Amino acid sequence: MRVAVVWNHDHTGVINRFGQPCPEEYSRETVESVVAALQEGGHETLLCEGDKRLLTKLERFMPPDSQARPSGIVFNMAYGIQGECRFTHVPAMLEMAGVPYTGSSPLGQVLALDKVITKRLIRDGGVPTPNFRVMRRGTESTGNLRFPVVVKPRHEGASCGLQLVHEPGQLRQAVEVIVTQYGQDALVEEYIEGREIWVALLGNGELEVLPLVEYDFGDRETRLVTWEDKMLMAAAESHTICPAQIGSKLATVLRDISVATFRACQCRDFARVDLRIDRSGQPFVLEINSMPGIGIPSTYVLAATTAGYSFSSLVNRIFDVAHTRYFGTGNIKSLRNISR
Numbered sequence: 001m002r003v004a005v006v007w008n009h010d011h012t013g014v015i016n017r018f019g020q021p022c023p024e025e026y027s028r029e030t031v032e033s034v035v036a037a038l039q040e041g042g043h044e045t046l047l048c049e050g051d052k053r054l055l056t057k058l059e060r061f062m063p064p065d066s067q068a069r070p071s072g073i074v075f076n077m078a079y080g081i082q083g084e085c086r087f088t089h090v091p092a093m094l095e096m097a098g099v100p101y102t103g104s105s106p107l108g109q110v111l112a113l114d115k116v117i118t119k120r121l122i123r124d125g126g127v128p129t130p131n132f133r134v135m136r137r138g139t140e141s142t143g144n145l146r147f148p149v150v151v152k153p154r155h156e157g158a159s160c161g162l163q164l165v166h167e168p169g170q171l172r173q174a175v176e177v178i179v180t181q182y183g184q185d186a187l188v189e190e191y192i193e194g195r196e197i198w199v200a201l202l203g204n205g206e207l208e209v210l211p212l213v214e215y216d217f218g219d220r221e222t223r224l225v226t227w228e229d230k231m232l233m234a235a236a237e238s239h240t241i242c243p244a245q246i247g248s249k250l251a252t253v254l255r256d257i258s259v260a261t262f263r264a265c266q267c268r269d270f271a272r273v274d275l276r277i278d279r280s281g282q283p284f285v286l287e288i289n290s291m292p293g294i295g296i297p298s299t300y301v302l303a304a305t306t307a308g309y310s311f312s313s314l315v316n317r318i319f320d321v322a323h324t325r326y327f328g329t330g331n332i333k334s335l336r337n338i339s340r
Helices: 028-040 054-061 086-097 106-113 115-124 168-182 227-231 248-264 299-306 311-327 332-337
Strands: 002-007 044-049 072-076 132-135 149-153 163-165 186-190 194-202 213-215 270-278 283-289
Touching (some): 002 028, 028 044, 028 311, 044 054, 054 072, 054 086, 072 086, 072 311, 086 106, 106 283, 115 132, 115 248, 168 186, 194 248, 213 299, 248 270, 248 283, 299 311
Parallel strands (some): 002 044, 002 072
Antiparallel strands (some): 132 186, 149 163, 149 186, 194 213, 270 283
């Protein structure tokens, strides 16, 4: 099948340079590895930018068949270029053009990217999440929030702008940093002292919950996974434990609330849920990542390889999950060519 791998690297394909730039981007090495995996699965591939020229390129590469049905799928790796809700930009273009793609819809992307909406949705569904407030000035009432608190942008991923605030007197400055630097509200939530667990999910109807991953902080004083940690995950690989050493009863609870979070946020195909377990053993969902990194190394790939996937079989499995969602059946050629 024709598969276009779409990413964002060359940010010149816009009409104006206007709006908050996207800080996240896949490396060329990772994207080319995905292209190679899809070719190993028997697919004809095209690598292209998720910019204003995207639909013209896709129309040439995967024109509709004689009955006006799609002749290909986009493997979406585009984090966006600029502006609000950047994860939604390429999926929205593809929805409008009638092009199938991997990953969550614009609705799922925006629900997951808006940390406040995520927390409200899952809390309404009975999923535990830290108490929080939304602030624009830092002088708003903190209500019953207990310090220390974590302050972060409402709409960013990869721990961008993450700050730990120990005293109320530091809160105003922390919120002002978020509002000034990111041009958006600050999410202020209670800091949960404890273990950090990541739960990778794969599928749609019957979700596959991959082995749990724990981030081991060792003797670090600040026990938060920062932007620097995530950008240097290769160096931090020794700090990840998979499968996490967690009792079966608690592991079942973590899987169940992760699946509930996936459902509440309307995610599709694959995602990763980030949680904390406090010292009493109570889990709390921090957020869900609707576009978890699938580079080598990444925690999502680590969980998958622990489950027995090769990198190539994981990429083709994600493709097959999306193909089944659209067309009702998996891509048999892809499945035959790639062994788990």
